[in-house]
Amino acid sequence: MVPAVETTFDRSRRRRRFWNRTLQGAVPYGLIAPIVVVIAVILGYPLYWLVKLSTERYGLFELIRHSGTSIGLDNYRSVLRDSIFWHTLLRTVIFTAANVTLTMVIGTLLALLLVRVSTVVRILLSSGLVLVWSMPVVVAVQIWYWMTNYQNGVVNYALTKLGFGNFFQHDWYATTFSQLSLTTLLIVWGALPFVVITLYAGLAQVPRDLVEAAEVDGARGWRVFLDITLPILRPILLILTSLSIIWDFGVFTQPYLLIGQSKIVPGNYLMSVYLFEEGYFKSDYGRGAAISLLMLLMVAVLSVVYVRKMVRIGDAQ
């Protein structure tokens, strides 16, 4: 009699414990469930549509009718046979390489400078950088456009005054090279604050006594940088470089608005602008979807290093 009561008691306790544990285990899933559902709806579903659209003829007519006509891989064939696509890709790669190189080299130099200047200058310079960081991109474009205006732009005036030649009424939007160079300047200017401030935070980790010991041993500034500073900065530099590559490859607002002040033509397309003009502006959504997918795949390849590193950090904690 007694043992039997104990068994039922035990069993019910065990059952309760089992349920408790299951409930405990369910907590994290309950916490992420809302966001997973939302992301599936607002991003997963459109991404499914992206793949579907890329195999369909889908223009304005289909947009109104709400259904496309399946055409297999014709969109991809059309894009990959389009010489504008390949020229745009090449231009975007060179553009990205130039932007990233300039951003990272100047950014590193400025971070090193920030360590060397006296406190007052450091506070001034870093506040200035934060101010630049906070400028909305559309605002920055408008300022750039005004400064480079051919008639009253301060850039032409200053360059002439400083003796760089006669820039009176020089049109900065006349050639593709000049247009893209202006865009590069705008992007680098906007990207520097984040890079410099992050690298400066990283430089704080360089042990002072290690540098001093090296200097006592007769190491020159350059050697100290290569042997001590650079290895410590390496992980941050790697992350910043991959982020810059991904951002600059997909950049849209700066080139679209700045070059758009004169004229967007196939000759000055960058990848995002190409996609916008060919897919959205010309209402050829099927072909636009094919371009989008190709572009997303390229960015996915570029992101592998960054995502793997971040996931390792996130998983470890």
Add this chain to the structure above:
Amino acid sequence: MNGRKRGRFARQTGWNVLGLAIFVVMVFPVFWMLSTAFKSNEQIISLNPTWFPLHPTIQHFRDAIHRPFFWVDVKNSLIIVSVTVAISIVLAFLAAIALARYRFGGRKLFIVLVIGIQMLPQAGLIIPLYVVLARYHQTNALTGVIVTYMTFVLPFSVWTLRGFLLGIPKELEEAAMVDGSTRVGVFMKILLPLMGPGLVATSVFAFITTWNEYIFARVLLNDQSKQTVTVWLSYFSGSSRHTDWGALMAASSLTAIPVVIFFLLVQRRIAFGLTQGAVRG
């Protein structure tokens, strides 16, 4: 006085001068925007520009805010931004707690999702988002834009809030649990108050990114009365041959002001939130 000391002093001065020169170059565009916004028209179009406004005027600001659709579009921006941020922060906070406090199957996959989505270029998403929203008649509607903004605010907020949560010692919660608090009690009494600054910083940064967003708003909102402030500003000079530079710079300043104020307030915290993964890696 030895030469070594003087050499070091000269070098220090050299670095300082260089630092100041770079400060001037970097800040100049912002200065030029403000300076132009307060100048008289004759001074703006003069062939010999002057650095400072001689007779500061607020006429350009008056012109800018009296342009058609300015106030409507400011209102649209505010609605879109606040709804996006409010929904996103709540959802992201829950997910961030799961990431920072629990280990569970599929955790790694979820992290890949959160990081990966942030890498998607926005331009690559405009076509499917536009077509899907058009199917549900949500183009030219603020709800459609809010939904698209959540695609980048959600993952960003999860990751940043997770960083802030990791800064709060787990022991505090465990002690409270031992003292008999429930999970909900621990959340209300310990996590929420301690996370206050992190929640504010993340919200403000989400506010800034959504306020500044351009491409989704440009694609989805065609009706001028439905547009956001950045789209309004982007069309400012496009309409006429002779740009009203003073008004354009005044409008630019007005668009930037809320962002600059907020940014200066939270920059330190958010720089920590953004970089703590990178720097500590």
